[in-house]
Amino acid sequence: LAKTTQPISMDSYEGQEVNITCSHNNIATNDYITWYQQFPSQGPRFIIQGYKTKVTNEVASLFIPADRKSSTLSLPRVSLSDTAVYYCLVGPSGSARQLTFGSGTQLTVLP
């Protein structure tokens, strides 16, 4: 299983762009990178998934370098409501047992 490493916490201010980096040095060829967001007292919510290069949706962008040993979740112009824990997961498509949630990154957006 590919182990992931993320910062434990980050602070930002409203309106700023936030980049959260995840290291996954032993990512396998068939592994995808998936990010989830979790608010207090709620289940995690899928944000974005990618395999290589860049993926963008209405919420975030995911940047994956050519060697795929890391990835960066980018949140444009954060607001107070983006305060949450963000999880980086690495695993093959469709396998429940190989999706592991680590401790995540607590993002706090300040006014």
Add this chain to the structure above:
Amino acid sequence: DAGITQSPRHKVTETGTPVTLRCHQTENHRYMYWYRQDPGHGLRLIHYSYGVKDTDKGEVSDGYSVSRSKTEDFLLTLESATSSQTSVYFCAIRVASNEQYFGPGTRLTVT
């Protein structure tokens, strides 16, 4: 949004008593999961199901059993609850490759 409910939402029980948590989905997804989440930890997979009567263990399955007699229901049973099983339990369904949709959670306290 995928329809997924959990019941009960809160439960307090005594050590040694059996407890069953229910997860119900309305969308006919094949894969369903049970996780637990404890302070300072990410989510840990307990059991998962890949179809009616088809289940498998996750990383923290000891002390738990599951059943899936219908597509829409996935039950988690603690045969004899212990204080170490005090946790928040989340059910999830797989809606796309590596994309899981989580229920609202059940907060279980074992006294």
